Amino acid sequence: MAVSTSPTSLGSEPKLRKELLRIHDDHQVFTSFEAFSVQLPALMQWGRHRHDASTCVALLGLLEPLSGVQIEPRWIRISRDNLRESLLAGGCLSRHRAITRVLEHVGESLTSLRDQHIYLPETSTGFVDWLRRHHIRNLEVSDFLQDAEIVPVGVGNHQNLCALTYSSHRFDLVICNDVFEHVYDLPRALEEVYRVLRPGGRLLATFPMAFGQHENIIKAEFRGVQQMALFRGEPEYHGDPIRPTRGSLVYQIPGWQILDLASMIGFSAVMMHLVSSWKCGVLGGDLPGVFVADFLR
Template sequence: MAWWEQNSQAAQDSETEKVLRASMESGIIEPLTNRHFAPEEITWNRENYRETGLAGGLSSRLRGTLFALETCVPELDKYNSKIFATEGLTEFALLMRGRFAKFIGAEYAINRQEKEALYPIPHQDLTKLTFASGLFDLVITNEVLEHVPRLDAALKEIHRVLRPGGWHIGTCPLAFMQHQSILKAKLRFGRLVHLMEPEFHGNPMRPQDGSLVFEIPGWDILDRARAVGFKDAFWKLIRSERHGIASNLCGGVLVLCLKR
């Protein structure tokens, strides 16, 4: 909050607009891959910078994830680094699968039919992963944590499957102006209980239905991550004219970075 009081101009529309203008003049360089996209290959919507700026199938938000990967985990090796992501049917998963030999992207299936249709992409439940402990160098969750009914269990599992010094990198909505998370729904003895008006976000497995939001994390997610054993936990605020990364309201894309 102290930083915000001193830097609130960072979220002004005029500042965010600089990213769009730069991309329309010079194009953008995708972080990690260094792919260049010309202005005519980029699509923006001023109402939602975070989810647009589409280029090569990736949005401003996903380029933010790539930027955080590149800066937090620069030692990634395309043949040897073990990477798990909670997505297997997206453009992001295709990019990572084509770049890292030991990348595994999974989806969450709710029945046997979905698992069969998903194969050979594996089904994984983030609250009870089937992987061995200390296996991965990197775990990526993009817009997933808000859909998990037991967020602390998910954080504990992410910590468990990471090797010492490994990283979690990813995005999820943040209740930016408050410490406490917003609990919107929960499971009580296996029964779904809505505490607020139901909210759904897109889901590549079930595009017609989407995924229910259980919890919008507040800043307390950092304390909760430390409580399960992460040595470092922070949000990385990223805005870049070079890479075409911007968001409304807070000025940049917020990426949750956790180090085991």
């Protein structure tokens, strides 16, 4: 756990105390880039204190969203290099707890989730294990197994998010944890998620976001199953448990354009939550917290 700030130095400056209190448990909702851009300077300022906030987690532990479990500091692993991808506790990362914090925000509980049909395009992750440990049994999980180096046994099936085989209106909730940057046709993937959601169903998604601009950043273009992707610049790959050697190719980094796209597809309400909460172990990269897309069918 790479945290070096001592308890006696934490919050020694009044301004630092104020900023830490601001991101103790902050939740903001934005429906457009224009609304977000007004707040961006202040958010960047608060983001400068995210490492001090991680020290609070290291000293005090965290309160797990939905379960209400208090996790002691000794059971938390923190990497100061990438807080969004660390703060590992109970099998979940910072961005996973952002998802569960949003679920709390919209009125869900572990009890209500047990009555829902839920789909996740992931199988071999701590987040799936966490849901099952809390008896969220009505889960459908899958992986995109094309070119996989490791094929999970007995934990799911092959699904292409751009061409799902599920029947329409099957699920109450779809959760996509850092998946959209890897799909080769983002509009088609959103159309498919919309199709398999029942009316009133919800999509929650995290992804590395180009939060400072409206347009998506295109990194690669799909040219067919038998053809190499057309790269715009150096190819980018992210870690993938079923592709541990080469990782998973990044096709785009979504910007605020994804809200417009979801609206055009037919989602009735589209928004971005920004969850910043060292109380719950949700901290981000440049900004103090983690973005969660919330699209209601």
